[in-house]
Amino acid sequence: MSRLNPILAGSAQSTEAYRQAIAQSSEAVAQWLQQPEMYQGKTVAELRERITLDFNPQGLGNQAAIERAVEYFLKDSLAVHHPQCVAHLHCPSLVVSQAAEVLINATNQSMDSWDQSPSATIIEMKLIEWLRTQVGYQPGDAGVFTSGGTQSNLMGLMLARDAFFARQGHSVQQDGLVGNLKKIRVLCSEHAHFSVQKNMALLGLGYQSVTLVKTDRFSRMDLNDLQEKLAQADANGEQILAIVATAGTTDAGAIDPLRAIAELAAERQIWVHVDAAWGGALLLSEKYRDYLDGLELVDSITLDFHKQFFQTISCGAFLLKEARHYELMRYQAAYLNSEFDEAQGVPNLVSKSLQTTRRFDALKLWMGLEALGQKQYAEIIDHGVTLAQEVAQYVSEQPALELVMQPQLASVLFRYRTQQLSDAGDTALALFNQKIGDVLLESGRANVGVTEADGVTCLKLTLLNPTVTLEDIKVLLALVEKTAEQIAA
Incomplete structure (x- = not known):
């Protein structure tokens, strides 16, 4: 056991092993960041053949294990920081977020109870208070950090469901679902995230x-x-259980009319949950904050920080307007959140989360805000939205490119379209644009999204990288056109 130094602890031997492992890994990352390719271009079949699990009964030691991870994982990873990696809501991360991960991983705090995460619990609660202020909610700490949008949306819909039944004098938590469930509805837009359906099934x-x-x-x-x-x-x-509004649809970045939806729902006492996993970044914006007008009126909100807040995965939050609704999911576990603890004012966050064991992901946002300050944070968030507008203008000026929709957040929907392709029909045009995306990724040169907007198959640029410029995107669009010409030939 001493040869491998397997456990991180305070001994001199363990500390030295930790320093060596972190230094070796950090140097490998620094080298990987310099590689010119976005992706090494291996296919699914090639990766299946290449990656084997061949565990040595005696162990290889830390150094060899890290070397193998570099060879079989790191070198074949997608470079999300690359200027031509623009397919998804998948951001490059802040340097300070990487530093936060070192502290999170080394301390291994669990956010379910105070006695497993004392300082972390207070930091998370204070961040929730701050986020509520940014939204325009009343002071309080009703909210919790989550793994991301799907989990936050589940919490919003679950509390909406339980509040709906509670108004009828029924506890779902105690007695389960009752009545004619076929008559219960949730409304959302046709472009809302698929997690609405997924979560309603759950x-x-x-x-x-x-x-x-x-x-x-x-x-x-x-x-x-x-x-x-x-x-x-x-x-x-x-009966309407909830309305789910979206602030930043996955493809178009569309923001529903939040104030009007909230006012309409209030007339009928309908819970409104806003999926602001992407658009919530505009809470810090200096130019586009008004896009979120009315957010302060809704009952619950999803936020993601591993999108346009540039944090490492995973990092999200759920905000609840009225703290009393947390009573609908409270569960008392003597070994975690005992009544004695609560009587003494000890905060155990397990009562606020669907998770029990949970990472201290809030540290990343806190360190990001401290390192950048709100003004610089606003600048890098606004950069993507402004860049999308500039790219859309450029696309509309190119004869072989067609802008499919005016951008709203940091995405641009367009397609390659010539007269010859148009004459070949919609199906041929759609398949051709799909082929462009596939060929670019297979070549390892670029990762451009392929999606549909109102039945039109198009290419998508998701411009989350604050280091990317209009000139970088011009290079990418030239590559799109060159690839299209090669396919046509």
Whole structure:
């Protein structure tokens, strides 16, 4: 055991082993960051063949294990910091976020109880208080850090469900679901995140409970259709459990009319949850904060910090307007959040989370805010939105490129389109643009998204990297056109 120094502890031997392992890993990352390729270009089959699990009964030691990880994982990883990696809501990370990971991993705090994470618990609570202030909520600490948008959306929908039944004098927590569940509906836009359906299935109400509201030409929820869907529900004897609005749809970056939705829901006492996993970054914006007008009116909010807050995965949060609704999910475990603890004012965050053991991901956001300050943070968030507008203008000036939709956040939807392709028909045009995306990734030169906008297959640039410039994107678009010409030939 002494040869491997397997456990991180305070002994001189362990500390030295830790220093060596971190130094070796850090140097490997520094070298990897310098590689010119976005991706080494191995196929699924090649990676299956290359990667083997051949564990040595005696162990290889830390150095050899790290060397193998560098060879088989790091070298074949996607370079998300590369200026031509723009397919997804997958950001490069702040340097200070990487430093935070060192502290998080070494201390290995668990956020379920105070006696496992004392200082971490207070830091997370204070960050939740700060985030609530940014939203415009009343002072308080009702909220918790999560693994990301899907979990935060699940919490919003679960509390909406339980509050809905509580108003009818029924506890889902104690007695489960009752009544005609086929008559319960959740409304969201047709461009809302798939986790709405996924989570409603997990909550026992199924995909059938989700009614999709039409969207306008910018992929935003159509208020007229929302009112029609509410009227239809009344006519059918259905009850609305919640309305899920989106602040930043995955493709278009569309932000639903939050204030109007919240005011309409308030008239009917309907819970509104906002999935602001992407658009929530505008809370710090100096130029575009008004896009989130009305956010302070809703019942619960999803935020992600591993998108346009540039934190390492995973880092998200759930905010709850009224702390009293947390009572709907409270569970007392004597060994974690005893009544005695609570009587003494000891904060045990397990009561606020769907998770028990949970990482101290809040440290990354705290260190990011401290390192950058709000002004610099605002600048790098705003950069992507402004860049998308500049790229859209440039795309619209290129004869062989067509802008599919005006950008709203930091994404640009476009397609390669010539007269010859248009004459070949919609199916051929769609397949051709799909092929462009596939060939670029296979070559390792670029990762451009392929998606659909109102039935139009298009290419997507998600411009989350604050180091990327318009000139970088011009290079990428030239590569798109060159690839298209090669395919056509």
